[in-house]
Amino acid sequence: MEALRVVPAIHYFDTFKEFNEAFQLGKRDLLVTNQWMYDPYVKPLGIELNVIFQEKFGSGEPSDEMIDAMAAEMKKYDFDRIVAFGGGTIVDICKVLSLRVPERSVDLFTGAVKPEKLHHLVVVPTTCGTGSEVTNVAIAELKSLHTKKGLAVEETYADEAVLVPESLQGLPDYVFATSSIDALIHAIESYLSPKASPFTEMYSRKAMEMIMEGYKKILEKGNTKENRAPYLKEFALASNYAGIAFGNAGCAAVHALSYSIGGAFHVPHGEANYQFFTEVFKMYMRKAPEGKIAEANRIFAEMLGCGVENVYEELDRFLGQLIGKKKLREYGMKEEQIEEFTKSTIENQQRLLKNNYVFLTEEEIREIFAALY
Numbered sequence: 130m131e132a133l134r135v136v137p138a139i140h141y142f143d144t145f146k147e148f149n150e151a152f153q154l155g156k157r158d159l160l161v162t163n164q165w166m167y168d169p170y171v172k173p174l175g176i177e178l179n180v181i182f183q184e185k186f187g188s189g190e191p192s193d194e195m196i197d198a199m200a201a202e203m204k205k206y207d208f209d210r211i212v213a214f215g216g217g218t219i220v221d222i223c224k225v226l227s228l229r230v231p232e233r234s235v236d237l238f239t240g241a242v243k244p245e246k247l248h249h250l251v252v253v254p255t256t257c258g259t260g261s262e263v264t265n266v267a268i269a270e271l272k273s274l275h276t277k278k279g280l281a282v283e284e285t286y287a288d289e290a291v292l293v294p295e296s297l298q299g300l301p302d303y304v305f306a307t308s309s310i311d312a313l314i315h316a317i318e319s320y321l322s323p324k325a326s327p328f329t330e331m332y333s334r335k336a337m338e339m340i341m342e343g344y345k346k347i348l349e350k351g352n353t354k355e356n357r358a359p360y361l362k363e364f365a366l367a368s369n370y371a372g373i374a375f376g377n378a379g380c381a382a383v384h385a386l387s388y389s390i391g392g393a394f395h396v397p398h399g400e401a402n403y404q405f406f407t408e409v410f411k412m413y414m415r416k417a418p419e420g421k422i423a424e425a426n427r428i429f430a431e432m433l434g435c436g437v438e439n440v441y442e443e444l445d446r447f448l449g450q451l452i453g454k455k456k457l458r459e460y461g462m463k464e465e466q467i468e469e470f471t472k473s474t475i476e477n478q479q480r481l482l483k484n485n486y487v488f489l490t491e492e493e494i495r496e497i498f499a500a501l502y
């Protein structure tokens with residue numbers, strides 16, 4: 130089996146200025162970013178380059194409509210490289226924009242049009258979660274088809290992934306919490322995946338340790354910009370390590386189940402994942418308590434300073450300091466949706482469910498939804 134593959138070259142710079150010195154941004158580049166990132170980091174450098182502000186094309190997670198509108202805007206510029214400087218939405222959109230975009234981008238997601246790479250893609254993530262800079266997955270809501278779908282082909286890999294911890298400085302507290310918990314879940318789901326290799330395990334474990342240790346230090350004083358500042362490098366690296374791990378070994382049931390409430394009630398991805406995390410793990414424990422999950426529990430118990438028997442309660446308590454644990458009904462879920470979401474998870478999320486630590490039956494998935502409802 131292939132044990133590890135990292136496609137983009139990975140670069141690291143402390144500041145955006147150093148990144149610019151090395152990459153020499155200029156007229157042949159198209160920068161896709163948000164005004165709130167452009168103003169503090171790019172504008173002071175006085176670089177002449179083409180810029181598109183993503184927020185002009187819609188808010189929230191990527192959609193085919195957003196991609197179509199941005200692809201049309203892009204035609205006004207003449208450029209070689211696309212530089213994606215932003216969070217998951219910008220990164221995923223730019224993965225698609227680096228291809229030849231047909232009139233309706235949905236055709237790329239359905240497979241009606243074959244992907245063809247046109248532009249060199251440089252990704253500079255500004256959140257510490259998705260790991261999307263090293264994976265080939267681009268996820269978008271396909272409005273015309275009323276569904277969310279991932280495009281994951283060789284052509285959607287970035288050419289260069291650039292880590293700049295300075296660009297995490299302005300993250301709002303809540304975005305820091307949701308994005309870093311997403312990274313923690315990438316690390317743990319890929320660690321337990323049947324596709325894990327000794328290489329991906331190394332990245333998963335290191336990411337788990339760095340994120341949990343970082344949280345401990347931050348939470349001693351409270352989750353604020355000032356208290357996080359000394360640890361941004363750790364979080365930028367950890368989310369990338371977790372991206373390398375799940376880019377190879379995959380994510381699983383936590384992600385699969387969370388897409389239902391993420392899609393139906395527009396719950397941000399990291400928060401939705403967090404609501405399912407420990408409940409999925411309790412189900413795994415019921416089915417196969419020996420083996421790798423016992424190892425994972427030991428790692429977490431050691432970091433939390435608790436016994437393995439109550440590691441999930443402690444994890445919920447610990448992570449609950451960052452994001453509130455809610456019942457799914459608080460997001461607007463109705464009791465009859467337990468059935469609906471169970472069915473749609475089985476139907477649409479096999480890509481993820483096949484990476485489960487142990488096979489989960491339809492009844493067990495229903496039980497998880499019911500316990501959280």
Ligand SMILES: [Fe+2]
Nearest residue numbers: 311315384398
């Ligand atoms: Fe995720």
